[in-house]
Amino acid sequence: MDGTLVMPLAAMRAQDWAALSDLLDQALDLPPAEREAWLNALDGEHLIHREALQALLATQAEIETGDFLAELPALPGVASEAGDAHAGGQLVGAYRLIERIGRGGMGEVWLAERADGTVKRQVALKLPHAVWGDAFTERLVREREILAALDHAHIARLYDAGVDAHGRPFLAMAYVAGQPIDVYCRERALPLRSRVALLLQVAAAVAHAHARLVVHRDLKPGNILVGADGNVVLLDFGIAKLLDGDQTRDTALTAVSGRALTLDYASPEQIRGEPLGTASDIYSLAVVAYELLTGGRPYRLARGSAAELEEAIASAQAPRASDTATDASTRRQLRGDLDAILNKALKKRPEERYPTMDAFAADLRRWRDGEPVQARPDSAGYRMAKFIGRHRLQVAAGGVVMLALAGGASVALWQAHEARLAATQARTEAATAKAVQGFMESVFISNSANQPDPERARATTARELLDRGAERIEKDLAQAPEAQLRLYELLGEMYFHMALNDRSLALRRSGAALAARHFGAGSLEAINASVSLAKTLAEVGDREASLKLLLQADEALRARGQEDALARMEIDTTLAYHYFNSDPPQGLARARRAAAIARQQPPSQGSVGALHMLGEAANATGNLVEARDALAEALARIDRRPDETVAVLPLVLSTLGDVYARLGQLGDARATLSRAYDLAQRGSDPYTLHIAGLKLSRFLVANGRARDAIESGRAAAAWAQSLKGDHEFGAGPAVMIGSYGRVLLVYGDARRALGYLDDARQRLPAALPDVLGPFLATHAEAMLALGRTADAAADLDQAAALIGDRVDRNTESVRAVRRRYWVAVGKAQDALADFEAHAPQVDQASTPFTRLRRQAEQATLLLAVGRPAEAHAAASAVLAAMGQLPEQGFSDDVQARMTAVQGQALLSQGRPADALPVLQQALALHRAAFDADHSPEVAAVRAALATAQRRAP
Incomplete structure (x- = not known):
């Protein structure tokens, strides 16, 4: 065939794709035996499509099996990068390919890693087979900007997008090691409730995307992976999934990649090529749910022409889920509520489905909790059946069934009253949800391609769309204050996640003002809006204004008489956070009250947050057993409701790891902290x-593992420094930078450490004395290591003034550095006297490890004051005690230092020959413990060793 008659696919315009699609429909309508003659008869303007049609028709048998994308045919005119063009070790942009982990018709997925050393992270690198040119590249850049707003534990994060040196675009996504959700459920024979729990995780992720203006459009088991820990990760938000101008007109790329990809899970409107909204994702997830719960799909699509496909979708009525399941037990569980839920979500008309993904998930949760579902017609009998189902024991024990059957007047009146209240509340909630949904969709419909400048519409950024929506809230929803409030909260949160703090605060303030004006200053709505604003103020660093608002909300809630439990829990949790540093006992009291309420509530973000705050507050005040138990409760609640609470799992585990460390369970501590870090790396929240x-x-630095602490500490410091002084995370970034300086200092690199410590000092708010005091002590320690004793003295004087006479682990760290300063300036007697005068309080944190490290400091001070025999005995006692520790691996630094004290003590006693082998051992231990030859400790051991070598016979 003449190559000049082949049109390159990359050069096709929209009308060219439409023409090719129409021709393909005609060919597929023909019997297979007649297609070749039809192809040969093509002429005129259709001739240029003949070879592409021939290649597509050759794959018809594969299309029938549903494996079309496994091997897309080599289409003419496309610059192909398929086959072996990619190989392990090859560079693509800043990434080095490791191994291919997937291949589809449109591209490959490779396990890769950064090759420039900036971030040590493995990614899943998506590489299209075809070089699509500038249009595709621009789309990747625009999608990366909008997808950056997706911040959810169950969504695989998009790290990067770009073009390599050969013009090939790529997407770098978080690498997820897991199984497709259907395979995961099938191989483990998961019960129905466990499968619904996984679906709720998916729904939470999709709802998060919908709230941030992104529609997935390709929900299927292959894009929903489940890790070994049972957590879902949703993939493929990467190409042509934005609810913007493209909702009314697909690109050529979508036309090639989208239709064959989504047939079995596509919504009716998607098949027909109509504009897509969030309802399309609801339908697709319902197909996935149907398959997971029954073992079969609601229908199989005949792989015919577009017309045949549309007819099949429009006319095929999905059978009831309970009729599809083959297992009798499963059929019984599906019958009724789950049948109704899936039937509603699979409605052909989008407006007949659930209005939002949250509403779909809420009905699944109602089924799980034994409550009436919204998908079924309401009736007194149905409500009573659900009540009995939830309270079987109480009904049996108290004769409630008989009372209900008797139908007494008081019961009937109570039921009527409750029904009216429930109906009113349901109508308000439904109206609010509908108004919010309509408003959000209208923001994007107004930005569709159906306007004078569609190219400009498609270039609109997420920030611009948010700005447009924010400007319209007050005018468009003047008659719907509940919807206004919800949108102020929603858009405020979205602005905050985009680091647009001023806009976020402005919307939260508008919400607080609206609530006070419309519902009353003492209303629950006004209180909740004030608390929301206060939390945002605290997060951006304005703690004083935040505390003032919280105390006002606290007083307003008290004045209401009968307090709302959830509002009280939220206020006390947030106040506990405020008092965490400034008034730990008050913080603990607030946290205990919030946790008491949380224990009476179902699992939720709020109840988990309250228990986590109690763990933090109890840990800070030395109530370690209480802290451990509260955190264990928080973890149990996360397990029960992972769809809502799993995002905080790394933070809860991190606090628990810290508690384990203080209890002396160092192995458990490291395992828990490492798990928290690993989970956080899979998520998308940099602060977490x-x-x-x-x-x-x-933990690693405090327990002799400075070398192991380098990587995690460096990554945190690099992120914190990238914020360039933005205080949206309060003192957190400064603490991260300072902590990495501490890592370098303990590792023996005082000069580099000082650079990080100076940077942290400039960022650290002076209003946090409990943080600033220990930080200044670390800064002084760096000065001592560099021989700048005068500067160290100034730091220590300021730190001592900040800590006052308090006795806790922060103040003890300041005193320990001050003692090292006194030794350095020749006042070792003062250091020993201070050591003996400030024995730590015996509490739950007085573990063998803490006592061991205090004894090691005593041995060092005895040597410094010229009492070598006592120093040698004390060091020997420490080394002997180490042999009795359950986890000796966390004391390598202590072993190195105590061996050095032994050798130096022997040298001071005039026994150089005895000191020589001990000092040689100490030098080897220091090198093993610190992996550095430039630390002050190594220098001191080397000097003592040289002296012993000169004096030894």
Whole structure:
């Protein structure tokens, strides 16, 4: 065939794709035996499509099996990068390919890693077979900008997008090691409730995307992976999934990749090529749910022409889920509520489905909890049946069934009253949800391609769309204050996640003002809006204004008489956070009250947050058993409701790891902290990731593992420095930078450490004395290591003034550095006297490890004051005690230092020959423990060793 008659696919315009699609429909309508003659008869303007049609028709048998994308045919005119063009070790942009982990018709997925050393992270690198040119590249850049707003534990994060040196675009996604959700459920024979729990995780992720203006459009088991920990990760938000101008007109790329990809899970409107909204995702997830719960799909699509496909979708009525399931037990569980839920979500008309993904998930949760579902017609009998189902024991024990059957007047009146209240509340909620949904969709419909400048519409950024929506809230929803309030909250949160703090605060303030004006200053709506604003103020660093608002909300809630439990829990949790540093006992009291309420509530973000805050507050005040138990409760609640609470799992685990460390369970501590860090790396929240990294790094440094702390500490510091002084995370970034300086200092690199410590000092708010005091002590320690004793003295004087006479682990860290300063300036007697005068309080944190490290400091001070025999005995006692520790691996630094004290003590006693082998051992231990030859400890051991070698016979 003449190559000049082949049109390159990459050069096709929209009308060219339409023409090719129409021709393909005609060919597929023909019997297979007649297609070749039809192809040969093509002429005129259709001739240029003949070879592409021939290649597509050759794959018809594969299309029938549903494996079309496994091997897309080599289409003429496309610059192919398929086959072996990619190989392990090859560079694509800043990434080095490791191994191919997937291949589809449109491209490949490779396990890769950064090759430039900036971030040590493995990614899933998506590489299209075809070089699509500038249009595709621009789309990747625009989608990366909008997808950056997706921040959810169950969504695989998009790290990067770009074009390599050969013009090939790529997407770098979080690498997820897991199984497709259907395979995961099938191989483990999961019960129905466990499968619904996984679906709720998916729904939470999709709802998060919908709230941030992204529609997935390709929900299927292959894009929903489940890790070994049972957590879902949703993939493929990467190409042509935005609810913007493209909702009314697909690109050529979508036309090639989208239709064959989504047939079995596509919505009716998707098949017909109509504009897509969030209802399309609801339908697709319902197909996935149907398959997971029954073992079969609601229908199989005949792989015919577009017309035949549309007819099949429009006319095929999905059988009831309970009729499809083959297992009798499963059929019984599906019958009734789950049948109704799936039937509603699979409605052909989008407006007949659930209005939002949250509404779909809420009905699944109602089924799980034994409550009436919205998908079924309401009736007194149905409500009573659900009540009995939820309270079988109480009904049996108290004769409630007989009372209900008797139908007494008081019961009937109570039921009527409750029904009216429930109906009113349901109508308000439904109206609010509908108004919010309609408003959000209208923002994007107004930005569709159906306007004078569609190209400009498609270039609109997420920030611009949010700005447009924010400007319209007050005018468009003047008659719907509940919807206004919800949108102020929603858009405020979205602005905050985009680091647009001023806009976020402005919307939260508007919400608080609206609530006070419309519902009353003492209303629950006004209180909740004030608390929301207060939390945002705290997160951006304005703690004073935040505390003032919280105390006002606290007083307003008290004045209402009968307090709302959830509002009280939220206020006390947030106040506990405020008092965490400034007034730990008050913080603990607030946290205990919030946790008491949380224990009476079902699992939720709020109840988990309250228990986590109690764990933090109890840990800070030395109530370690209480802290451990509260955190265990929080973890149990996360297990029960992972769809809503799993995002905080790394933070809860990090706190628990810190508690384990203080209890002396160092192996459990490291395992828990490492798990928290690993989970956070799979998520998309940088603050959570680096808080987990900070706590792991601190633990490792405190327990003789400075070398192991380098990576997590460096990553946290690099992220914190990238914020360039933005205080949206309060003192967190400064603490991360300072903590990495501490890692470098303990590792023996005082000069580099000082650079990070100076940077942290400039960022650290002076209003946090409990943080600033220990930080200044670390800064002083760096000065001592560099021989700048005068500067160290100034730091220590300021730190001592900040801590006052308090006795806790923070103040003890300041005193320990001050003692090292006194030794350095020749006042070792003062250091020993201070050591003996400030014995730590015996509490739950007085573990063998803490006592061991205090004894090691005593041995060092005895040597410094010229009492070598006592120093040698004390060091020997420490080394002997180490042999009795359950986890000796966390004391390598202590072993190195105590061996050095032994050798130096022997040298001071005039026994150089005895000191020589001990000092040689000490030098080897220091190198093993610190992996550095430039630390002050190594220098001191080397000097003592040289002296012993000169004096030894």
